[in-house]
Amino acid sequence: MSERVRRATVEDAADLAWLAAVTFPLACPPGSTRADQQAFIDAVLSVERFTEYLADPARVLLVAHDDAEPEPIGYTMLVEGEPADVEVRAAITLRPTVELSKCYVLPGHHGQGVSAALMAATLDAARRTGARGMWLGVNQLNERAQGFYRRSGFVRVGTKHFQVGNRLEDDFVLELTL
Numbered sequence: 614m615s616e617r618v619r620r621a622t623v624e625d626a627a628d629l630a631w632l633a634a635v636t637f638p639l640a641c642p643p644g645s646t647r648a649d650q651q652a653f654i655d656a657v658l659s660v661e662r663f664t665e666y667l668a669d670p671a672r673v674l675l676v677a678h679d680d681a682e683p684e685p686i687g688y689t690m691l692v693e694g695e696p697a698d699v700e701v702r703a704a705i706t707l708r709p710t711v712e713l714s715k716c717y718v719l720p721g722h723h724g725q726g727v728s729a730a731l732m733a734a735t736l737d738a739a740r741r742t743g744a745r746g747m748w749l750g751v752n753q754l755n756e757r758a759q760g761f762y763r764r765s766g767f768v769r770v771g772t773k774h775f776q777v778g779n780r781l782e783d784d785f786v787l788e789l790t791l
């Protein structure tokens with residue numbers, strides 16, 4: 614199976630929203646309810662929101678394909694610029710920075726190199742923005758993602774909070790030198 618990663622375009626908005634709705638719950642901790650997750654999906658991961666993200670010059674969206682199916686099987690989103698979150702500002706050490714805001718692969722494709730190909734292309738894209746560091750937030754109970762990020766070169770630099778529906782979740786802040 615060979616992977617291919619490309620920059621997403623506005624034609625990918627519907628596929629991205631579908632992918633995001635399927636994969637977002639995988640990143641949520643056990644106490645997170647379906648209603649909370651759906652509220653987040655409706656507010657942040659709709660076709661309309663992805664259409665906006667794809668038009669935003671401060672964002673880069675990448676999609677991963679394999680040779681078995683026409684639709685994307687994973688995606689990442691980078692957001693350039695100083696973070697708004699005060700906890701993140703206090704935690705990160707490298708500037709200018711870029712956020713790895715989304716990193717999601719369909720569950721049937723985990724552990725097969727798709728995420729590694731996606732991360733390699735995402736790091737290239739992040740370097741091209743001129744940023745010196747890349748940061749992300751990951752749920753403190755999401756051990757699989759933390760293992761993947763550790764192997765990708767991220768280190769833990771702090772904690773932050775993340776609102777999903779009515780619940781305030783606990784995240785780690787991770788950072789990588791580009």
Ligand SMILES: CC(C)(COP(=O)(O)OP(=O)(O)OC[C@H]1O[C@@H](n2cnc3c(N)ncnc32)[C@H](O)[C@@H]1OP(=O)(O)O)[C@@H](O)C(=O)NCCC(=O)NCCS
Nearest residue numbers: 639640716717718723724725728751756757758760761764
């Ligand atoms: C995060 C994600 C992109 C990583 O891709 P992946 O293909 O699963 O990554 P890998 O299999 O290469 O690495 C996962 C690591 O966790 C380990 N792992 C697997 N299942 C695990 C589990 N249940 N608990 C803890 N660690 C686990 C793997 O052994 C591997 O560790 P290693 O690097 O030491 O070998 C993918 O799992 C995903 O999309 N998850 C759902 C969405 C998500 O959580 N996104 C991140 C949001 S911040």
